[in-house]
Amino acid sequence: MNHLSSRAALAVLAATLLAGCTADPDRDAARGSDPTGPDVGPSASEPPRGPYSIAATDADERGSIVESTPLDSLDPLIAQRASDAQRVTYRSPSGIDGTATSVTAAILTPTGTPPEGGWPILAYGHGTTGVAAQCGPSQARDLLGQGTRIAAYLDAGYAVAATDYEGLDGIPAPDGPDHPYLEPVTTAYNMIDAVRAARAINDELSDQWASIGVSQGGQAAWAALEAAPHYGDGLSFVGGVAIAPAADLTPITDGPPPWSLGPFQLGLLPYVLDGYRAVDPSLDFDDYLRGSLADGFGALDGCTSTTGFASALTILGSTPDEVGPFTEEAAADIRDWLERNALPLDPTDEPLLVLYGDRDTVIPAAWTEEAVQRACAEGMTVDARLIPGADHFSIGQTDVMIDWLDERFDGQPAASTC
Incomplete structure (x- = not known):
């Protein structure tokens, strides 16, 4: 066919x-890479140290800005809470073959005076919005339904680096890469490099950051947490929040x-x-x-x-x-x-909060619990909380997440349910 x-x-x-x-308004061999652009993938002379590792010699290119344009027509729910909103195109490698790609993200800064050290950053991973090139949330004025969560994070005093993920930048194949849906190494790179891109365009942002995401983005947030010790050099990671994560299908x-x-x-x-x-x-x-x-x-x-x-x-x-x-x-x-993409891929001691519902019929609670049990067995610090009556789309718990994040940024030790 x-x-x-x-x-x-x-x-x-x-x-x-x-x-x-x-909401508002066939893949080529080069994976949509720019042949004249920098190779930000692992070098041939330095093999990766793990599933999320990359050569230090390429560090200067990760998160480098290709283009930045103001998001002038954002939904008021978001716009009223952001002192600055930009759609950036930045460089980030494929987790599949290390090829350099261009990825887009929405970068949003809270209103008010930044705290000492700058605004802390949340790398936000969105849930499934589609697999076609036009499905990146930064292309929509309401960020394709992500606005309520992002508004809450801005209200709490966090800058938000919301990656669209590779392949959702509005440039369809063969001119751009296809979206590697639920490939965690790529999304981990994209999440962390979005933080780098945010800091590149705004000197009021801290080097402290956390990952947070829901569903597909829950997998991305968890993967970014695992990648942070190897790939997040030059940044200070404090923890991750995975909401109904697609950790293991x-x-x-x-x-x-x-x-x-x-x-x-x-x-x-x-x-x-x-x-x-x-x-x-x-x-x-x-x-x-x-x-x-x-x-x-x-x-x-x-x-x-x-x-x-x-x-x-x-x-x-x-x-x-x-x-x-x-x-x-x-x-x-x-x-x-x-199986090759099931989390955890590279266990770490960075603290992880996992929220999931007992009525989830997309990612059943038992699937999440199995992934958490493996993480615990590997020595990870996991605070897993089952939300009674919640399905895949109704976890809520925004205040719980923000309180947990506040404690991590304050340097408090994280509890574990392992």
Whole structure:
């Protein structure tokens, strides 16, 4: 099947997703890199020290600014709380092959007088907004539904470096890279380099920072925490908050194929496949999707807000008989991909707060608990809190997160539930 044309095939379904889900208004070998730009990946002479490591000789290029433009039309909810708001394009390496890429982010500074040492920074990882190039939140005036959380962080006195992640910069393949959905090393780099980019354009920002994110961004926040000791040199990391994190999706592959999945998980599979294809373009969608769902893969060209993602998953997951994998080999391939990306990848003693709901049907509580148990077994400092009655989209607990972050920036020791 020609999946380039199938991405445009089911226009009605895509329109349904867009109408119900959007906020405001085939990958090349070079991964969209700039051949004249700096190589910010690991050098051939210095092998990486771990999954998140990078050569120190390339340090000056990470987070370097390509372009910065004011975000003049932000939703008032955000704009009224920001003394400065910029959309930046900055350099950050691929976690897959180390190739230099350009990534975009929204950089927002609180109003008022900065504290001594400068505004502390939150590297914010957004939940799933889509896998198409136009789905970076910094391209939307309400940041594709991220505004409420970001406004709360600004109110609490934190500058926010909100990366769009590689491939969501508005430049579609082959001119730009595809988005490697749920590939944690890339998003860890993107998160940390967004902090560097923020400090490059604003000298009122501190070198102290924390990571925070929800769902896809929860994975990014956790991965950034693991990467900070190796990749975050020159910065001072204090901790991370992972909200309903996509820490480990390997339970999707439990049992013989085709897998027995819930509606949301069936809907999640096409996104996961799209991320895998960004790493391995030889992936054949026909091994995993059939019928109207395969023909309607163009629905993934739509962008969603955090709330709209639930509707997208419901529609995409409405045809379980059309979802594989249909061979043992295909099942093994995707299982291996998910296992290689399961957190923790590189355990660290940096403090981590994990919030998750007991009614989450996208990332069930048991999946999160298994990831936390592995982290605890590796000696990590994890404060894991199950929120009764909360599903994937209703964790809340903003005050709890901010109080926890305040304590980390104040230098207080973190509690552990391990």
